[in-house]
Amino acid sequence: MTADALLDLAGERGFRWRRFRAGRHGPELLAGVYQWADCADVLVIRDAEHAHAYRAPTGPAIDVLAPTHVYWWYGDYNLVWTLRAVLTLAPPGEPDAPAHLTVAAPAIGARLP
DSSP: OOHHHHHHHHHHHTOEEEEEESSTTOOEEEEEEEEOSSEEEEEEEEETTEEEEEEEEOOTTOOTTSOSEESEEEEEEOHHHHHHHHHTSOOTTSTTSOOOOEEOOTTOSSOOO
C-alpha cells in the first residue's frame, strides 16, 4: 500500500490528527493519535522519510505527545514502514500486545527541532 492509502486507513480506524509548526514558517509535524482505554498509539510524521510511532500510557497528567514512558516504539524510518508498524500493532490486552513499560527515548514525541 502507498503512504496515502495507509494514512487514509489510519483515519478510517480512528486516528485523530494534529498539526504542529515551529514558528510562522515551519517546520511542520503531523501527529496522529488513536486512543485506547488506558493508552494511545501515536504516529509522528516529519516527512516521507522520517516518521516514528509509539504506544504510550494515558492519564490526566500525561501528555501523549511528549511521553516519558512507552510500551512500544518504532524508530525514525520512512512513513510507509512506520504506518505499517503502528497499524499492525496488537490491541492492548491481546497476547501479542506490548505490555512492558519502558523509559521513552529523547527523540520520541511531537517535539519540534
